[in-house]
Amino acid sequence: MNSAQPFFDFTSVWSSMPILLKGFAIAMACATVAIIIAILLGLIVALMRLSRVKILRWIAFIYTQFFRGIPLYVLIIWVYFGLAIAAGVNLPAIPAGIITLALLNSGYLSETFRSGILAVNKGQIEAGMALGLSRRNVMLHIVLPQAFRVIIPPLGNQYVDAIKDTAILSIIGVPELMRESKALANLYYRPFEFYTFAGLLYLFAVLVVSRGVSVLEKKLSAHSAQTTVIIDVLN
Amino acid sequence: MSSPVSAPDALAPDFLKLVGVSKTFGNHRVLDKIDLAVSEGEVLVIIGPSGSGKSTLLRCINFIAAPDEGEVIFQGHSWKAMSSKYNFLANRKYEQKLTVLRSEIGMVFQNFNVFPHMTAAQNVMLGLTKVRKQSKDNARKAAVEALSQVGLAEKVDQYPEKLSGGQKQRVAIARALALQPKVMLFDEATSSLDPELVNGILEEIRRLAKAGMTMVVVTHEMNFAFQVAHRIVFMDQGRIVEIGTPDQIRKTTEPRTRSFLSAILN
Amino acid sequence: MNSYKFDWAVIDKYLPELLKGLWITLEVSLVGMAIALIFGLLLAMGRLSPLRLTRSVANGITQVFRSIPLFVMLFWVYYGLSLKFHVLFTEFQAGALALGITGGAYMAEVFRGGLLAVDPGQREAAMAMGISKSTTFFHVIFPQALRVVVPPSVNVYVGLLKGATIVSVIGVSDMIYVAQYVSLQTFTPFELYSVAGIVFVALTVSISGFAWMLERRLGRGRSE
Numbered sequence: 176m177n178s179a180q181p182f183f184d185f186t187s188v189w190s191s192m193p194i195l196l197k198g199f200a201i202a203m204a205c206a207t208v209a210i211i212i213a214i215l216l217g218l219i220v221a222l223m224r225l226s227r228v229k230i231l232r233w234i235a236f237i238y239t240q241f242f243r244g245i246p247l248y249v250l251i252i253w254v255y256f257g258l259a260i261a262a263g264v265n266l267p268a269i270p271a272g273i274i275t276l277a278l279l280n281s282g283y284l285s286e287t288f289r290s291g292i293l294a295v296n297k298g299q300i301e302a303g304m305a306l307g308l309s310r311r312n313v314m315l316h317i318v319l320p321q322a323f324r325v326i327i328p329p330l331g332n333q334y335v336d337a338i339k340d341t342a343i344l345s346i347i348g349v350p351e352l353m354r355e356s357k358a359l360a361n362l363y364y365r366p367f368e369f370y371t372f373a374g375l376l377y378l379f380a381v382l383v384v385s386r387g388v389s390v391l392e393k394k395l396s397a398h399s400a401q402t403t404v405i406i407d408v409l410n
Numbered sequence: 411m412s413s414p415v416s417a418p419d420a421l422a423p424d425f426l427k428l429v430g431v432s433k434t435f436g437n438h439r440v441l442d443k444i445d446l447a448v449s450e451g452e453v454l455v456i457i458g459p460s461g462s463g464k465s466t467l468l469r470c471i472n473f474i475a476a477p478d479e480g481e482v483i484f485q486g487h488s489w490k491a492m493s494s495k496y497n498f499l500a501n502r503k504y505e506q507k508l509t510v511l512r513s514e515i516g517m518v519f520q521n522f523n524v525f526p527h528m529t530a531a532q533n534v535m536l537g538l539t540k541v542r543k544q545s546k547d548n549a550r551k552a553a554v555e556a557l558s559q560v561g562l563a564e565k566v567d568q569y570p571e572k573l574s575g576g577q578k579q580r581v582a583i584a585r586a587l588a589l590q591p592k593v594m595l596f597d598e599a600t601s602s603l604d605p606e607l608v609n610g611i612l613e614e615i616r617r618l619a620k621a622g623m624t625m626v627v628v629t630h631e632m633n634f635a636f637q638v639a640h641r642i643v644f645m646d647q648g649r650i651v652e653i654g655t656p657d658q659i660r661k662t663t664e665p666r667t668r669s670f671l672s673a674i675l676n
Numbered sequence: 677m678n679s680y681k682f683d684w685a686v687i688d689k690y691l692p693e694l695l696k697g698l699w700i701t702l703e704v705s706l707v708g709m710a711i712a713l714i715f716g717l718l719l720a721m722g723r724l725s726p727l728r729l730t731r732s733v734a735n736g737i738t739q740v741f742r743s744i745p746l747f748v749m750l751f752w753v754y755y756g757l758s759l760k761f762h763v764l765f766t767e768f769q770a771g772a773l774a775l776g777i778t779g780g781a782y783m784a785e786v787f788r789g790g791l792l793a794v795d796p797g798q799r800e801a802a803m804a805m806g807i808s809k810s811t812t813f814f815h816v817i818f819p820q821a822l823r824v825v826v827p828p829s830v831n832v833y834v835g836l837l838k839g840a841t842i843v844s845v846i847g848v849s850d851m852i853y854v855a856q857y858v859s860l861q862t863f864t865p866f867e868l869y870s871v872a873g874i875v876f877v878a879l880t881v882s883i884s885g886f887a888w889m890l891e892r893r894l895g896r897g898r899s900e
């Protein structure tokens with residue numbers, strides 16, 4: 176061991192801070208955009224699964240099974256190095272990464288939404304119908320707002336997973352935290368320091384999000400007497 | 411109190427009439443060819459043992475549970491179960507039309523079913539804005555008015571969580587009444603209430619009866635039923651066993667009705 | 677213009693190699709799961725310890741390792757740890773260790789839930805009958821905890837199996853690695869990755885389905 180060099184040396188990490196933070200910001204942005212798209216897609220798929228039309232239910236079921244079953248790494252390689260090449264399209268890395276992440280998360284979220292919707296007391300739906308509300312309005316104003324509360328914790332978990340999953344986007348060249356850390360670790364030959372620091376940044380993001388979710392949950396559960404039917408939506 | 415008795419098979423343009431209404435869950439026939447006519451301003455009370463189909467009957471009137479067979483005639487218009495089971499678009503269209511029927515018929519449930527994520531006023535406003543297409547301001551005024559009518563002027567902006575069972579049920583009543591329905595359906599509106607709160611809600615129903623509201627009321631409160639009903643229907647196993655004025659029912663010789671009454675009155 | 681030539685025959689030709697790669701993924705994930713079981717049990721016991729310090733440390737470790745992406749963990753172990761402490765992990769060992777650490781943090785949660793789920797009255801009832809402590813644990817507590825623990829453990833395993841697909845980035849010759857390698861020569865990445873994807877979906881969906889079935893089975897006699 177070179178005695179001139181200290182055992183732990185975070186100076187190179189410190190001096191690379193702007194690059195690392197930029198990578199971190201890109202990772203967070205990718206996760207955030209992906210989860211927003213995933214929420215929309217997941218909601219559509221959940222509604223399809225609850226539809227009265229059998230074929231829609233089937234499509235939604237297969238969609239869910241597929242995206243819950245496929246590993247992100249395999250999906251992203253398939254999309255970026257398989258599909259894009261076979262189709263002859265030049266996919267930019269960031270959109271490709273975001274879309275892949277969104278598709279994957281939408282599979283999980285559709286299940287979350289579905290169980291959240293089913294957790295809403297049936298009497299609520301009947302009361303809405305009895306008022307003469309259309310199915311759409313019952314869904315929009317009665318079911319979804321109540322489902323939303325039950326959904327917040329698993330939604331938060333999904334966001335956390337998405338943040339962690341952005342590390343895999345480095346594979347296709349998205350300049351996020353992990354990609355930058357790899358490059359810098361090789362450059363300075365300090366993998367332990369750089370990966371430790373990267374890990375700490377992810378930890379920080381996860382803690383902040385978890386905290387935010389529990390605050391939001393408390394705030395929203397302030398008035399939800401009838402939604403105490405706790406159904407296991409965490410699965 | 412007068413008792414306008416109308417025969418169920420009358421050809422007169424009845425206000426509200428069920429003709430041959432049946433409903434089956436799986437292979438359990440919960441309603442079996444129910445014929446029933448309600449005239450305008452009548453208070454009809456339905457009694458019967460648990461599982462006899464009382465709730466299902468009410469829910470068939472406003473098609474929250476669509477009848478499998480038969481029709482519901484309301485103000486001269488006939489409503490039937492959608493026959494084209496596999497025609498999605500036709501179903502949707504019919505579903506939209508049903509909202510018209512439902513908005514004319516108010517319903518109050520045993521377990522209130524107030525919307526927990528909305529204040530009392532918002533609960534009432536939802537139907538006014540979405541069904542009656544009123545502006546927010548007008549709906550708010552009407553909601554405050556409706557809530558004051560049931561004695562909740564002070565609770566207008568409370569969430570249901572902060573309300574007692576009786577107050578929740580009042581919100582539900584105000585919510586239904588705000589749409590100015592032609593008929594009110596009450597399904598055991600006092601059954602989940604603490605005993606001391608029951609009378610308050612019964613009082614509200616009585617008030618409506620005095621005002622001439624047409625009502626179909628399912629209840630186990632027999633004293634109340636005998637006082638307020640024009641006619642009482644006794645149901646058992648999905649059929650109407652007997653219909654009559656409170657006096658007729660009280661003195662009935664029909665064995666099933668008698669045993670039910672003696673069980674419930676003790 | 678698109679000049680990609682589809683050639684599904686490569687699948688036939690390289691299927692044995694691909695399956696060999698799949699087997700390696702399974703091996704890595706199973707070894708990782710074994711580590712996760714031990715590590716997770718230790719963490720869970722630490723988290724239920726009467727000592728406050730032990731509890732906080734175990735809680736902290738669980739939180740940290742759950743929050744760090746597996747991908748980062750893999751590089752941290754394979755490049756960071758090995759360079760810093762001069763332990764030369766093989767790619768396989770590093771992969772299994774990273775999976776074991778991350779999986780252990782998840783298993784800690786599962787075990788903790790399982791141990792807490794057993795009604796304390798059960799222990800008391802057994803003791804009241806004069807049954808010894810170890811008999812109580814093995815015949816009363818453990819079987820009941822197992823019912824609660826098994827289905828979510830299978831789900832953790834599915835997570836590790838999916839996670840195990842990334843070990844090819846440090847050079848473990850798993851299925852994706854083989855697919856990458858072969859497609860360099862045949863220029864048929866679409867076919868190869870498609871097959872890899874389908875195989876994984878089939879695998880994870882069937883294991884998840886199994887977990888679901890297990891849950892219903894075991895759930896049966898649970899609430900008496």
Ligand SMILES: Nc1ncnc2c1ncn2[C@@H]1O[C@H](COP(=O)(O)OP(=O)(O)OP(=O)(O)O)[C@@H](O)[C@H]1O
Binds near residue numbers: 459461463464
């Ligand atoms: N959605 C449903 N699916 C299956 N069976 C149902 C459904 N709704 C009602 N039933 C059955 O129909 C029968 C009648 O139910 P209903 O609720 O109408 O009875 P009820 O007279 O209102 O009883 P209670 O006094 O207990 O409220 C019962 O046996 C019930 O189990």
Ligand SMILES: [Mg+2]
Binds near residue numbers: 464465466597598
């Ligand atoms: Mg009932």
